[in-house]
Every structure is written in C-alpha cells, then in structure tokens.
Amino acid sequence: MKTIKLIAACALFTGATASFSHESMPHAAKPAAIKEQKEWGIAGDAKAVTRTITLRMGDDMRFAPSHIQVREGETVRLRAQNKGKVMHEIVIGTKTELDQHAEMMVKHPGMEHDEPYMAHVKPGQRGDIVWHFNRAGTFDFACLIAGHYQAGMTGTITVLPRAH
Known part of the structure; x- marks a missing residue:
C-alpha cells in the first residue's frame, strides 16, 4: 500500500512541476471545440470552411459590417479584427441569450468563458470563430464586455435556407 501511495505522490508531483514549468513556453493551439448544437448552428471544422468573413x-463600439448573410449548411470562418485600443469580443447567439449573458458580464466583469462561438480579441489582434450554420434564421452577435453591448456593439447574421 505504501508503494502505491508513493507512486501516486510522485505522479502528482511530476504533473504539478510540469504544469508550472511550461508557463514561459509557447502554448499549443486550442483543443478541438466540443460540438454542441445551438439554435444558431454548431462548431465547424476548419477544413470545411467555404469562406472567411x-x-x-473598434472603440466606437461598432462592428463593421454589422450584418452578414450566410447560407444554411455553410461553414464560415468569422475573423474578428480588433482595430481598437481595448479588449473586444464577438459572441454569436440569440438576442435573448446575449441579453442574459451581457447582464451577467456587468455583474461579473472579470468572468472568463471560452466557447467555440466566442472569440476574445486583444487590441490590434484578431480571433477566429469557425461555425457551421446548419439552421436557417436570423441570429445575433455582440461584444459582451461590460458596457460594450449596452453601447450598441451588436450585429445580426441572416442564415438563408438551403438552395434547392
């Protein structure tokens, strides 16, 4: 029994040391997104991207363009470029969900979240969302950083039905 405890303790110590010692090293790419069906689609596969939008x-609290149009069944790379001097993000969802999430962000401005339908973008940087729009309809996107949504940093996505 002592041997098992010793082996377990060594494994924990080795794992902890490795996790702390890699901080100065470059981080690997994000792990593959968990594909969970949402009203507005599902995480897409980068190999299936048909176009990049x-x-x-910007710090004027606007997206440009603020309305995009895609076709049902299309996998798109949404490339968010932060032209401002403060952090911005893009989150895809329904108006109701974005309203609720924005309210939570005001109460907890430091809240961390990382879903495949979100991209947090530092000033002067860019972030990508690869999304498969498998449901027709009109959906929303927004920056949910406290105050940005309230200032009107929102947009819409129209997903047109499949062409037959």
Whole structure:
C-alpha cells in the first residue's frame, strides 16, 4: 500500500512541476471545440470552411459590417479584427441569450468563458470563430464586455435556407 501511495505522490508531483514549468513556453493551439448544437448552428471544422468573413471591431463600439448573410449548411470562418485600443469580443447567439449573458458580464466583469462561438480579441489582434450554420434564421452577435453591448456593439447574421 505504501508503494502505491508513493507512486501516486510522485505522479502528482511530476504533473504539478510540469504544469508550472511550461508557463514561459509557447502554448499549443486550442483543443478541438466540443460540438454542441445551438439554435444558431454548431462548431465547424476548419477544413470545411467555404469562406472567411472579416468583422472589424473598434472603440466606437461598432462592428463593421454589422450584418452578414450566410447560407444554411455553410461553414464560415468569422475573423474578428480588433482595430481598437481595448479588449473586444464577438459572441454569436440569440438576442435573448446575449441579453442574459451581457447582464451577467456587468455583474461579473472579470468572468472568463471560452466557447467555440466566442472569440476574445486583444487590441490590434484578431480571433477566429469557425461555425457551421446548419439552421436557417436570423441570429445575433455582440461584444459582451461590460458596457460594450449596452453601447450598441451588436450585429445580426441572416442564415438563408438551403438552395434547392
């Protein structure tokens, strides 16, 4: 029994040391997104991307363009470029969900979250969302950083039905 405890303690110590010692090393790419069906689609596969749509974000609290159109069944790379001097993000969802999430962000401004339908973008940087729009309808996107949503940093996505 002592041998098992010793082996377990060594494994824990080795794992802890490795996790702390890698901080100065470059981090690997994000692990593959968990594919969970949402009203507005599902996380897409980068190999299936048919086009890239660039959305610029600025400190004027606007997206440009603020409306995009895709076709049902299309996998798109949404490339968010932060042209401002403060952090911005893009989150895809329904108006109701974005309203609720924005309210939570005001109460907990430091809240961390990382879903495949979100991209947090530092000033002067860019972030990508690869999304498979498998449901027709009109959906929303927004920056949910406290105050940004309230200032009107929102947009819409129209997903047109499949062409037959």
